[in-house]
Structure formats: C-alpha cells, structure tokens
Amino acid sequence: xxxxxxxxxxxLHGEITVPxxxxxxxxxxxxxxxxTGDTIVDNFLMSDDVMRTMTLFRELGVNxxxxxxxxxxxxxxxxxxxxxxxxxxMGNSGTSTRLLMGLLSKQPFDMPFFGDESLSNxxxxxxxxxxxxxxxxxDLTADEFLPGTIKENNRLQGMxxxxxxxxxxxxxxxLLAGIQAEGETVVIEKMPSRDHTERMLRQFGGTIVxxxxxxxxxxxxxxxxxxxxxPSDISSAAFFMVAGLITPNSEITLKKVGVNPTRVGVIKLLxxxxxxxxxxxIPSDGEALADIIxxxxxxxxxNITADDIPSAVDELPILALAxxxxxxxxxxxxAAELRVKETDRIATVISELTKIGADIEEKQDGMIIHGxxxxxxxxxxxxxxxxxxxxxxxxxxxxxxxxxxxVILTGEDAMGVSYPGFLADLVLLMREKI
Ligand code: S3P
Numbered sequence: 001x002x003x004x005x006x007x008x009x010x011x012l013h014g015e016i017t018v019p020x021x022x023x024x025x026x027x028x029x030x031x032x033x034x035x036t037g038d039t040i041v042d043n044f045l046m047s048d049d050v051m052r053t054m055t056l057f058r059e060l061g062v063n064x065x066x067x068x069x070x071x072x073x074x075x076x077x078x079x080x081x082x083x084x085x086x087x088x089x090m091g092n093s094g095t096s097t098r099l100l101m102g103l104l105s106k107q108p109f110d111m112p113f114f115g116d117e118s119l120s121n122x123x124x125x126x127x128x129x130x131x132x133x134x135x136x137x138x139d140l141t142a143d144e145f146l147p148g149t150i151k152e153n154n155r156l157q158g159m160x161x162x163x164x165x166x167x168x169x170x171x172x173x174x175l176l177a178g179i180q181a182e183g184e185t186v187v188i189e190k191m192p193s194r195d196h197t198e199r200m201l202r203q204f205g206g207t208i209v210x211x212x213x214x215x216x217x218x219x220x221x222x223x224x225x226x227x228x229x230x231p232s233d234i235s236s237a238a239f240f241m242v243a244g245l246i247t248p249n250s251e252i253t254l255k256k257v258g259v260n261p262t263r264v265g266v267i268k269l270l271x272x273x274x275x276x277x278x279x280x281x282i283p284s285d286g287e288a289l290a291d292i293i294x295x296x297x298x299x300x301x302x303n304i305t306a307d308d309i310p311s312a313v314d315e316l317p318i319l320a321l322a323x324x325x326x327x328x329x330x331x332x333x334x335a336a337e338l339r340v341k342e343t344d345r346i347a348t349v350i351s352e353l354t355k356i357g358a359d360i361e362e363k364q365d366g367m368i369i370h371g372x373x374x375x376x377x378x379x380x381x382x383x384x385x386x387x388x389x390x391x392x393x394x395x396x397x398x399x400x401x402x403x404x405x406x407v408i409l410t411g412e413d414a415m416g417v418s419y420p421g422f423l424a425d426l427v428l429l430m431r432e433k434i
Contacts, residue, residue, distance in 0.1 A: 025053075109152050273326055346366065356377060
C-alpha cells in the first residue's frame with residue numbers, strides 16, 4: 001500500500017531509461033538455451049515474469065549466470081534438456097507458459113506445469129490446439145487451463161496454420177515447435193503481431209521466411225549463441241509517454257526505447273489523438289531504437305479499431321487513461337483480447353478509473369471513454385487496486401499524478417512483473433518524495 005500525491009505544479013521532468021523489453025528478454029533466454037555455445041544478453045529485464053523463465057530453464061539443466069550487468073546462457077542445443085525435478089512453476093507469466101508449450105513440445109519426459117490464480121484462468125487452448133495438430137500432447141484442466149502436463153513426445157510434424165486471433169504468443173509457440181518438426185511449418189497472420197521471435201531466430205542463425213503475413217520455418221539443425229542487446233521496453237515507456245502528455249508543464253525523455261514497427265502502435269495512436277511525440281533514432285545492429293521526447297499537450301478522442309489492437313495491445317489501459325483527458329469520445333473496439341490478459345483489462349480499467357471520476361462505458365470488445373473529465377477523489381481518500389495486474393497498477397500510479405485528493409495504491413507489488421523500479425522512476429520525474 002502506498003500513498004501518491006499529485007504531480008507538482010512544475011510538472012514531470014527528466015530522463016528515464018526504462019528497463020529492458022519483456023518479450024525480447026524472454027526470447028533471449030529461450031534461444032540462448034536451445035542454441036549451442038554462449039549467449040550474452042545486455043540490458044536484460046530482471047523482472048518477476050522473466051526471472052520465471054530463467055528459473056524454468058535452470059530447472060531444465062541450463063546454466064545461466066549474471067556476469068556484471070550481463071546475463072550469460074550456456075546453450076544446451078535443441079535436445080539437451082534434463083528432466084526437471086519439480087513441476088514447472090509459470091507464476092503469472094503467459095509468455096513463459098505459451099512459448100514454452102511450443103518449445104518443450106518434443107521432450108523425452110513429461111513436464112507437469114502450473115501457475116498462479118490469474119494464469120490458471122487464462123486460455124491455453126489457443127496454443128494447445130494448433131500444437132496438437134503438430135502431434136504435441138498436453139493434459140490441461142478442462143482442455144484449456146493450468147495446472148496441466150506437457151507430455152513426453154518424440155515427433156512433431158509441420159503444418160500450415162491460419163491464426164484465428166492476432167497473438168505473438170500463439171505464433172511464437174508454433175514457430176518454436178516448427179523449428180523441431182519434420183517438414184515445413186507455415187503460420188498465416190491476418191494482422192501482424194510482434195515479430196521478435198522471427199527476428200531472433202534469424203539472429204541465432206536459423207532460417208525463416210516472412211512474406212506478407214506468411215511465415216515459414218523448417219526444422220533447424222543447430223542455432224548458435226549470440227550477443228543480444230535488449231532495447232528498453234516500449235510497453236513500459238508508454239506509461240511515461242502518457243504521464244508526460246497529461247501532466248501539465250512536463251517534459252520527459254525516454255532513452256533507447258525499442259521502436260520495432262510491430263510495437264509502436266501506442267505512438268501512432270497518441271499521434272492520432274493530436275500528440276507530438278519526438279523520436280530521435282539511435283543506430284542499432286538489432287532491433288530499432290530511439291530516444292523519445294514527450295511534452296504535455298492537449299489531446300482529442302479517436303476511434304481505435306481491430307486493426308490498431310495488435311501493435312498496442314499492452315498499452316490500451318494507459319491509452320484509456322489518456323483518453324479520459326482528451327476532448328471528446330474515444331471508442332475502443334475489436335479489443336476482446338483485453339478480457340484474457342493478466343486481468344480482464346476492460347473490467348479493471350473501468351473499475352479503477354471510474355472511482356476517480358472517469359466516464360467510461362463498457363462494450364463487450366472494448367470501451368467508450370467520454371473524455372475531458374477532471375480526475376478527483378470524491379471524498380477522503382480512495383484505494384486504486386492493481387487487481388494483481390502490473391499494467392493496471394502502473395496505470396493507477398499515472399492516474400494519481402493528475403488526481404485531486406489522496407490516492408492510495410494497493411497491490412502495487414504486481415508492477416514487478418515487468419517494471420520493478422517503476423515507482424522509483426516516477427519519483428525521480430516528480431523530484432519530490434511521495
Ligand atoms: C507477448 C505477446 C502479447 C502481449 C504479451 C507479450 C509476447 O500477448 O500481450 O504481453 O511476448 O509474445 P498475446 O500473444 O496474447 O497478444
């Protein structure tokens with residue numbers, strides 16, 4: 001529990017380097033583990049979710065160590081894992097669970113696995129069904145949920161699969177099985193989802209062809225350890241972008257943010273809302289990087305539709321907060337995926353922001369945010385709860401910056417899933433203690 005005050009009248013100022021990208025950190029461990037030779041990872045994200053993946057690989061016999069600011073993974077090759085002594089604990093991490101269901105779908109032993117309460121309610125059929133078509137075998141609770149078992153299996157068969165939902169986790173699970181399968185595996189995406197798996201497979205020496213939404217992989221003989229530089233996570237930076245835009249008199253610089261084209265939806269949507277967001281590109285051999293500079297400015301409501309969702313899926317809670325401060329209505333549609341994130345994010349965004357005066361209507365696949373509502377605590381103080389969801393916790397903290405009255409954050413520990421130092425960085429920008 002932590003009490004937050006409003007931002008000072010002088011606004012938020014300063015330079016922040018948000019931690020490494022969560023999606024890329026998970027994948028660096030995964031590719032490092034199945035490669036031969038050493039992988040060195042710079043700017044690795046030390047957060048609860050990614051540490052979960054690290055622990056899982058250690059239980060599978062992979063040597064992973066911290067060398068100064070870097071992580072070193074000594075690869076085991078595609079067939080070098082040892083049977084874990086315990087059931088695999090996936091914690092809160094959907095990315096660990098879904099990607100590892102693909103990666104570990106051809107092992108000579110059963111692996112029971114389980115997760116926390118939130119993860120145990122998230123659908124895994126979207127991964128288990130396509131992987132089963134490749135001959136992977138799972139026992140899941142009600143065919144769909146944790147706890148379950150990734151079953152022993154010695155043969156995977158390639159397939160062609162048209163994605164029913166835009167999901168990088170589903171796509172990645174299939175590709176990670178595909179590189180171990182006989183024949184060709186083809187994934188067809190109607191809307192592009194984040195492509196870090198494809199890029200990293202290529203970086204580790206794998207062969208993959210991507211052509212207009214059609215992604216093709218073959219069985220890979222060997223991948224080779226690499227040096228991976230993890231960019232700062234745009235999904236974490238998004239909280240400060242919005243904080244800078246909606247807190248009067250602010251100017252914030254976010255350093256070395258990953259601006260992979262499949263991830264920059266939040267910038268594009270804020271620009272459509274009238275924001276001027278400066279990007280100063282930084283030369284990079286890997287994923288695209290830029291410094292991002294935001295200043296407070298007025299915004300207007302927009303229509304956010306299904307095509308906009310995949311590249312901004314994790315940023316919709318903080319975009320909803322921005323929309324409460326925009327002039328006019330913002331309509332979010334085609335975003336039913338929000339209902340199966342760490343929480344039902346349509347419900348939790350509305351539950352928390354309406355406590356402080358936001359005017360939001362719920363839709364089955366999104367929300368209608370009537371903008372221009374000053375945020376305030378009706379009387380006394382108010383508790384804004386994360387519901388155990390890191391991105392809801394951070395949205396609440398940013399909302400507190402512009403809320404009149406005493407806001408108390410609860411469940412703030414959840415922020416550690418992707419951004420353990422979030423509140424400390426916020427304090428730096430406020431230049432006063434909270
Ligand atoms: C992720 C993909 C997205 C995203 C999640 C990370 C990944 O999930 O929401 O935070 O690293 O592949 P979906 O695949 O369910 O859209």
